[in-house]
Amino acid sequence: SQQGEEDPQALSIQEGENATMNCSYKTSINNLQWYRQNSGRGLVHLILIRSNEREKHSGRLRVTLDTSKKSSSLLITASRAADTASYFCATDATGANNLFFGTGTRLTVIP
């Protein structure tokens, strides 16, 4: 069964607006990772946040992690049309040797 579940399933915003995606998971984790996938392409790693971290930034990306609520959020600021893609969270569960992926959030940024 999947660890991560993203919310919303789909999000449509205007260029320049911020986009927020949420991820909830079920068990304890070593880290949580966010990936982007453009249509028909492979997954691209965006950011990794470890269980002892609460917030991390990378360019226009901001990720938060709340291990007490077993949830994470990905914020993309000042969105661009090129940000249109599906975004997945993946959890590296404690004791596991692999990632568990959610079903993703499909983001559409309208120019």
Next chain:
Amino acid sequence: DAGITQSPRHKVTETGTPVTLRCHQTENHRYMYWYRQDPGHGLRLIHYSYGVKDTDKGEVSDGYSVSRSKTEDFLLTLESATSSQTSVYFCAIRGRTDTQYFGPGTRLTVL
């Protein structure tokens, strides 16, 4: 992209035929993974390897086998393909910082 290639990139085959997908990496990473991606399911782990000749099952391993005789190659075999195995297959490696890097994918259609 961690030097990951997959072959073939596209394949159409018939039910009951054997199929082998190849994943090749150039950077000597210990962990390699095979996932399948289907609409509504995100990515699901099929098998993974933690070294030459060391493999383990994932969430959806039934109908699949793997082999790793060299560090750089991880093979996924469908012994007798079924229509339910029509999917996009991704190979991944685990990098030094626990990040997984994905190959470009193989689109498999079983008629």
